Amino acid sequence: MTAADTTADTTIAVTRGAGRGKQTPAGRTGRSAPRRRALAIPHIILAAFIVYFALPFWWLIVASTKSQQSLFDGKTSPLWFASHFDLFANISALFNYSGGLYARWLGNSFLYAIAGGLGATVVSVLAGYGFAQYAFRGRRAFFAIVLGSVMVPATVLVIPLFVMMSAAHLTNTVWAMILPSMLNPFAVYLMKVYSDEAIPAEMIDAARVDGAGELRVFGRVALPLLRPAIVTVLLLSIVGTWNNFFLPLVMFSNPQLFPITVGLGALQSQAQVNTGGQALWNLVITGAFLSIIPLVVSFLTLQRYWQGGLSIGSVK
Amino acid sequence: MAQTAVTAPPLAAMSRSGRRRGDVVSRRRARWGWAFTAPFAVILLVFLIVPLVFAFVLSLQNTTLAGGTSWVGFANYIKAFTDPLFLSGVWTVVLFSIVLIPIQMVVSLIAALLLDALTSRFARFSRLMIFVPYAVPAVIGALMWGFLYSPSFGPAQEVFGWIGLTAPDFFADQNVFGSLVNIVTWQWAGYYMIILYAALQGVDPTIYEAARVDGASAFQTAVRIKIPMIASSLVLILVFALIGTLQFFNEPQMLRGMASGSITSHYTPNIYAYTVAFSYHQFNYASAIAFALGIVIFVGSYVFMFATRKRSGLMK
Structure with missing residues (x-):
């Protein structure tokens, strides 16, 4: 049995388990007094976890409403609002900083994430379906390379990519970021495992007997069945590109092309040096706060897809 | 007939x-x-x-301004594996793996087991809160924690005051290791928790029935049944964590501005490779360092998967 077979088995177990969340075994509903006391300790531990994981967010929200001065003057607690609410002043200062550079960074992040994410998804869906449905010569070796490539460290690739891109005069262009982001071997793996499970062979055969060509089978039969996994892979690829730091750090020296991760990093080091006495810390903090809103909101609203994707991922 | x-x-x-x-x-x-x-x-x-x-x-090459490009065989690798800066970086990330990975495992395992056992609305809310840091790019997460550690406007003094302690200097030489461990735990524990949680939800509940009939307590069920049942997921996230930790780059790179004395330009092998390539423009030696790190990662994760193959079912 190969690794891929094993993992496929586990996937079924996981997907089957997904529906079980709400079902409560009889014993768990019994709420006698000792039972309730037994439940108190786990809830206290969970509460401690919440404090730990949420505290940085709370601090960031609070700090982004403070001016540079009230950040430092020590008059109010770092965990509570100052008398003066400066969030909107900070936001407008942030968007006016250096000719609207911050908006530019946000826009770049959206562009790279969506272009790279869409590209990676299209390529991965096609490849995953191909690996799952067709027994072509070289498939095993090809798929082994896909699995192995998950283990290749980013640095090993980024250094030669930089040399190649600068030879092709592509550094400091959006392509230096978008094109390499279209490579997502893990997404191919997820799509292959999901296609194995979600597309019944009889359905494909029936479509073929009815005279549908391979492209038609893919478009009309397979794609609708794959939709949940496609959404998951799209989200994972978009977030992967959005979060990327190393690649854009190396590829771009022009601040106009920075994504938000590199941009904020640069702004922070500038605040550190603080040339010209400009108030920058409040901008870095407000910038960090605004930049995490899109992803946090998408995580909270699209929870179902995240968990679906991560549980497919869990069996790798 | x-x-x-x-x-x-x-x-x-x-x-x-x-x-x-x-x-x-x-x-x-x-x-x-x-x-x-x-x-x-x-x-x-x-x-x-x-x-x-x-x-x-x-x-395998060396480039000098005077001599041009010449083949040097494995000289760069010999140089790397005898370079005290590279070796100290490798030692740092190995130490990180030894300290960080067990902490992450324990936090995410406890959270997953609690969330699997509890079905209250509070439990669902905590699952979300523990997971949310994963939505924050690693770089922004490090930036946020950099603020939190800041002695001038961070809340550390106040939080330590709650339990009657004074906050340490998080950027001091002897503390920066722990500060980084904390950032990575905060960032990734929720992700691992979701993977383990999905695996736990996939376990057939009739097994727990049998254990309860035999008089097993919730704690015994967790230790004797649930943890062994999700062993393959545990091994999986261990491998993920190992690969990620050996490539440690984003967080220390981000904190370098604030803790420049404690986080050197060779703190981890990846930072060293980045410095050698982009500050000293020695792409040959940087490639050798990156490759050498890749070899360490490959051997490390392979040995680990091989050692745990009976438990995990990976690599059969």
Whole structure:
């Protein structure tokens, strides 16, 4: 049995388990007094976890409403609002900083994430379906390379990519970021495992007997069945590109092309040096706060897809 | 009886000719397999295989202004594995793996077990809160914690005050290791928790029934049944964590501005490779460092998967 077979088995177990969340075994509903006391300790531990994981967010929200001065003057607690609410002043200062550079960074992040994410998804869906449905010569070796490539460290690739891109005069262009982001071997793996499970062979055969060509089978039969996994892979690829730091750090020296991760990093080091006495810390903090809103909101609203994707991922 | 004897030969003949026709069909289909996987194959070739080969070639050469490019064999590797800066970086990330990974495992395992056992709305809310840091890019997470650690406007003094302590200097030489461990735990524990939680939800609940009938407590069920049942997921996230930790880059790179004395330009092998490549423009030696790190990662994760193959079912 190969690794891929094993993992496929586990996937079924996981997907089957997904529906079980709400079902409560009889014993768990019994709420006698000792039972309730037994439940108190786990809830206290969970509460401690919440404090730990949420505290940085709370601090960031609070700090982004403070001016540079009230950040430092020590008059109010770092965990509570100052008398003066400066969030909107900070936001407008942030968007006016250096000719609207911050908006530019946000826009770049959206562009790279969506272009790279869409590209990676299209390529991965096609490849995953191909690996799952067709027994072509070289498939095993090809798929082994896909699995192995998950283990290749980013640095090993980024250094030669930089040399190649600068030879092709592509550094400091959006392509230096978008094109390499279209490579997502893990997404191919997820799509292959999901296609194995979600597309019944009889359905494909029936479509073929009815005279549908391979492209038609893919478009009309397979794609609708794959939709949940496609959404998951799209989200994972978009977030992967959005979060990327190393690649854009190396590829771009022009601040106009920075994504938000590199941009904020640069702004922070500038605040550190603080040339010209400009108030920058409040901008870095407000910038960090605004930049995490899109992803946090998408995580909270699209929870179902995240968990679906991560549980497919869990069996790798 | 006689009828069977008569009908048998034609059937066999039919199936034989059918198989021959099937061969043609499957050969035509095999071409479709390549068609579907071709876009990915191109991207894999251009952005993974070629850079990898190119990096290897670079690592076997030396470029000097006077002498041009010359082949030096494995000299750069010998240099790397005797370079105290590289070795100290490797030692740091190995130490990180030893300290960080068990802490992450314990936090995410406790959270997952609690969330699996509890079905209250509070538990669902905590699952979300523990997971949310994963939505924050690693770089922004490090930036946020950099603020939190800040003695001038961070809340550390106040939080430590709650339990009657004074906050340490998080950026001091002896503390920066722990500060980084904390950031990574905060960032990733929720992700691992979701993977483990999904695996726990996939376990057949009738097993727990049997344990309860035998009088096992919730704690015993967790330790004796649940943890062994999700061993493969545990091994999986251990491998993920190991690969990620050995490549440690984003968080220390981000904190360097604030803790410049404690986080050196060779703090981890990846930071060292980045410095050598982009500050000193020694792409040859940087490629050798990156490759050497890749070898460490590959050997490390392979040995780990091999050692745990009985438990995990990976690599059968």
